[in-house]
Amino acid sequence: MKPFTYERAKSPAEAAASAARIDGAKFVAGGTNLLDLMKLQIETPKHLIDVNGLSLDRIEPTPDGGLRIGALVRNTDLAADRRIRRDYALLSRALLAGASGQLRNKATTAGNLLQRTRCPYFCDTNQPCNKRQPGSGCAAVDGINRQHAVIGSSDSCIATNPSDMAVAMRVLDATVETVRPDGGTRKISIADLHRLPGDTPQIETTLARGELITGVTLPKPLGGTHIYRKVRDRASYAFALVSVGAIVHRDGTGRVAVGGIAHKPWRVEAAEAEMPRGTKAVAARLLDGAKPAKENAFKLTLVERTLGAVLTAAKG
Amino acid sequence: MPKSSNFEMSRRNLLLGTATSVALGAVWRKAYAQGSADNAARAPVVASEAPSLGQVSIRVNGVQHDLAVDTRMTLLDALREHLHLTGTKKGCDHGQCGACTVIVDGRRINSCLTLAVMHQGDDVTTIEGLGTPEHMHPMQAAFVEYDGYQCGYCTSGQICSAVAVLDEVKSGIPSHVTDDLNADPQLTNIELRERMSGNICRCGAYSNIAEAIAEVAGRPT
Numbered sequence: 001m002k003p004f005t006y007e008r009a010k011s012p013a014e015a016a017a018s019a020a021r022i023d024g025a026k027f028v029a030g031g032t033n034l035l036d037l038m039k040l041q042i043e044t045p046k047h048l049i050d051v052n053g054l055s056l057d058r059i060e061p062t063p064d065g066g067l068r069i070g071a072l073v074r075n076t077d078l079a080a081d082r083r084i085r086r087d088y089a090l091l092s093r094a095l096l097a098g099a100s101g102q103l104r105n106k107a108t109t110a111g112n113l114l115q116r117t118r119c120p121y122f123c124d125t126n127q128p129c130n131k132r133q134p135g136s137g138c139a140a141v142d143g144i145n146r147q148h149a150v151i152g153s154s155d156s157c158i159a160t161n162p163s164d165m166a167v168a169m170r171v172l173d174a175t176v177e178t179v180r181p182d183g184g185t186r187k188i189s190i191a192d193l194h195r196l197p198g199d200t201p202q203i204e205t206t207l208a209r210g211e212l213i214t215g216v217t218l219p220k221p222l223g224g225t226h227i228y229r230k231v232r233d234r235a236s237y238a239f240a241l242v243s244v245g246a247i248v249h250r251d252g253t254g255r256v257a258v259g260g261i262a263h264k265p266w267r268v269e270a271a272e273a274e275m276p277r278g279t280k281a282v283a284a285r286l287l288d289g290a291k292p293a294k295e296n297a298f299k300l301t302l303v304e305r306t307l308g309a310v311l312t313a314a315k316g
Numbered sequence: 317m318p319k320s321s322n323f324e325m326s327r328r329n330l331l332l333g334t335a336t337s338v339a340l341g342a343v344w345r346k347a348y349a350q351g352s353a354d355n356a357a358r359a360p361v362v363a364s365e366a367p368s369l370g371q372v373s374i375r376v377n378g379v380q381h382d383l384a385v386d387t388r389m390t391l392l393d394a395l396r397e398h399l400h401l402t403g404t405k406k407g408c409d410h411g412q413c414g415a416c417t418v419i420v421d422g423r424r425i426n427s428c429l430t431l432a433v434m435h436q437g438d439d440v441t442t443i444e445g446l447g448t449p450e451h452m453h454p455m456q457a458a459f460v461e462y463d464g465y466q467c468g469y470c471t472s473g474q475i476c477s478a479v480a481v482l483d484e485v486k487s488g489i490p491s492h493v494t495d496d497l498n499a500d501p502q503l504t505n506i507e508l509r510e511r512m513s514g515n516i517c518r519c520g521a522y523s524n525i526a527e528a529i530a531e532v533a534g535r536p537t
Contacts, residue, residue, distance in 0.1 A: 005368045006387040006433055028434070035390070035429045036410050048387070050434055076423075080489040085497040096492040100514025101481065103411060105423040106430065236492065236513035 002044045009051050012214050013183040020181035020210025022047045027212060029072055030106040032099075033115045041125060042116075042132055056214055059083070065220030068177075071110035071213045075099070075165070078109060087221035090245055093228035094168035100237045110213035113166055113176070113193065114205065117159035117263075118239055119148065130156045131201040145293040147241065150300060152262040157201030158293055161194060161264050167245045168228060170257045170265035175217045181210035187217075194264035201263075224249045225314045229306050230259075242302045248314035252276040256307065258286065261299055279308040370433035376401065377445030385432045392416045394432035395442060403443035403472045407516075414515035417473035417480075418442050424480035426514075443472035446479060455479050458528035466519030474515045478529045481511045485533075503533045 009015035009027075019025045024046030028034055037043040056070035059081050067083060078084060079095035099107065121127040121139040128137035140148055140158050148158040174190040193205050207213070230243040240260035248254035254275050257267035271285035283304040290300055370387045373380065376399060383398055392409075395401045395418070404427060407415030411429040418427045419441040447453035455475050458464070465471040485503050493510045494501045501507060508526055517525065 001388040003365045003367045004387055006370050006431075008436070028431075031431065031434065032411055032426070032429045035431065039409065048431075052434060076484075076489060080487075085490065089497050092490065092497055093492075096490060096494075100411075100414070101484065101491075101511055102414060102417055102424050102426045102477065102514045103429075106425050236510050 001038050002041060002046075004045050005047045007047070007049055008053050009049050010053075012051075012054055012056070012179045012212055015049050015051050015054065016179050016181045016210045016212045017183075018049055018210075019212065025049055025210075027051050029108040029111045030074070030103075031111075032103050032107050033111065037116060037123075040123060042123060051212070062217060066218045069109050069216045069218070071108060071215050073109045075104040075107045075109070075112060076101070078165075079104070088168075088172060088218060088226070090171060090226035090228055090247060091165070091168040091218075093226065094164040094243075094245055097228060097230040097240075097243070098164040109165075109216055112163055113169075113213065113216075115163055116204075118162045119159040120144070122159060131159060131197070131204075134200070134202045141293065144295065146295040147239070147260075148293050148296055149263060150261050150292040150296055151266060151287060151290040152196045152264070153291065153293075154197045154199065154201070156199055157197035157263070159197065159201065159263060160260055161262065162239050162260075163265070164228070164230065164240065164243060164259060166190070166194070167243055167257050167259035167265040169216065169218075170267050171245045171247055171255045172218050172222070174219075176213055177215045177217060178207065178211045178213050180208060185214070190216075190265075191267070197263050204263075222247055222255075224254060225316070227310050227313055229310050229313075231302060231306055242299055242306055244303070244306045244310045246307075246310050246314065248275070248311065254314075256282065256286070256310075258303055258307075261303060275311070279304060279311055282311075283307055372433050372436050374432070374435050374438055374440060376440045377442060383432065387431065387433055389432045390428050391418070391420075391430045391432050391435055391440070392427035395427060395440070398432075401442050401444050404476075405469055405472060407470065407473075412516070413470070413473075414477060415470045415473040417476045417515065419476055419480055422480075422483065424477050441476070443476060446475065453479065454532050455528070458531045459525070462524045462528040462531065463521070464525040464528040465517070465521050470515060470517045470519075474512070474517065474525055477512060477515045478525070478532070481508070481529070482533055484511065503530070505530070508533075 026045035028048045029051050034043055056072040058070045060068050062068050075095050079092045085092045119140055122129045122131050127139040130138050138157055149160045169190050176188045176193050179185050224247040226247055228245045230240045232238040232240050243259035246256040252275055255272055257265045259265055268286050271282050274281035274285055287300055368387045369384050371384055373382050385394055395404050404418055405415040407413035409428045411426040416426055416428040417424050420438050447456045455478050485501050488500050490497050490501050491507055491510045493506050508529055
């Protein structure tokens with residue numbers, strides 16, 4: 001690990017100001033992804049701003065019937081919250097499908113949203129990677145790419161976003177709240193938080209330099225049947241090959257997003273309009289424009305079949 | 317085989333990373349103790365990347381410690397190198413194996429993926445704090461009774477994790493395999509296996525580990 005200086009932040013605004021002022025600064029909360037990457041020298045911050053002392057660890061009702069989740073609420077606590085389990089079961093299910101008990105106890109809501117890809121070439125400093133070292137090339141395009149993206153990718157990068165939680169939040173139309181270095185705040189729709197790679201895969205989100213996530217707001221409950229189906233190489237503690245998060249109503253309408261196939265949670269509202277017409281129609285719209293790599297065309301079939309299983313299960 | 321070459325690469329990185337952090341830890345500790353510039357210069361860092369020190373007050377197994385640590389030092393290395401509590405093991409050092417599991421403020425975590433300086437005021441319980449050879453914790457006794465290990469390297473992590481799992485079930489925290497999210501979870505075998513998936517046992521003592529935990533869970537408290 002490269003040496004770094006360390007500070008304990010006193011307030012969200014001070015943390016943001018500090019991150020903008022100090023070159024090479026990074027926030028640390030749970031640290032489960034950042035520390036892992038620092039040991040491999042994929043992340044080499046010069047300064048760490050520990051935000052754990054900020055009081056951002058509560059889940060509170062909002063005036064319009066939703067919930068505001070503090071940025072530091074741990075994945076375990078979010079999944080176990082009675083209101084989340086009852087009204088946003090999709091989110092509980094997605095969280096519980098991710099990582100291990102130990103990691104969920106540490107990992108935070110904001111940190112989960114900002115976790116880096118698990119592309120093995122990103123994680124290996126001996127390999128070219130446009131995300132890790134812009135301009136160096138992408139070893140995954142012609143490499144071992146069974147795990148990689150099948151849609152929304154570019155010639156520069158075919159990495160996927162590994163988060164389960166983000167897939168559920170995308171279905172729920174969550175809003176991300178931030179504080180900026182000048183102390184101002186803003187709200188970002190979850191749909192606009194994560195970027196597609198394009199020619200700049202190193203820029204993963206629309207957050208500005210120093211901008212700190214302070215919380216995530218969920219709109220009022222949508223009702224319906226909530227299902228998160230994750231398909232992976234082993235039954236526990238593995239990243240998704242494909243995951244499907246859905247809310248399905250009695251009349252067959254609903255919402256769906258897919259994980260494990262793109263640089264961001266993949267949701268196509270036009271595909272949801274096809275839900276009453278069944279799996280094939282939804283999958284066709286959802287995967288329109290897909291460009292699988294050499295080893296991962298199976299994901300297109302897997303998405304359709306997983307979606308089919310989810311829609312069948314939703315009928316009860 | 318593509319899969320195995322991937323594994324080789326990550327294993328090499330892993331071994332390199334582990335060796336570096338151990339070497340740094342040892343050299344820095346010596347240099348710090350002796351104030352010797354000569355020893356400090358042997359650390360594989362350049363002058364512009366000089367190590368930074370941080371202070372942390374931490375309670376471990378009921379004893380308060382004030383430590384000056386390299387900011388890079390993980391909680392795991394602080395426990396082992398500073399406090400000589402070597403019951404907690406370093407396996408993968410990347411949060412994948414669970415050998416380093418300790419209980420911090422009542423929650424099990426991977427001590428390899430957290431910095432010591434991030435634990436100001438925290439209360440840590442390691443395997444040494446759960447019980448002693450003379451007065452074993454019920455979970456330790458059950459692991460002995462049911463042969464919940466072979467080589468023993470993962471055992472302290474397994475036991476710390478298992479103790480915390482029983483608390484998680486008691487406090488109603490659901491898991492991936494819990495059927496009804498709105499009911500209190502039960503500690504069935506399938507629940508137990510899911511909840512213990514962050515602890516790898518290379519010897520494959522899983523079924524005995526599961527029996528040991530079930531035994532403790534079933535005892536009236």
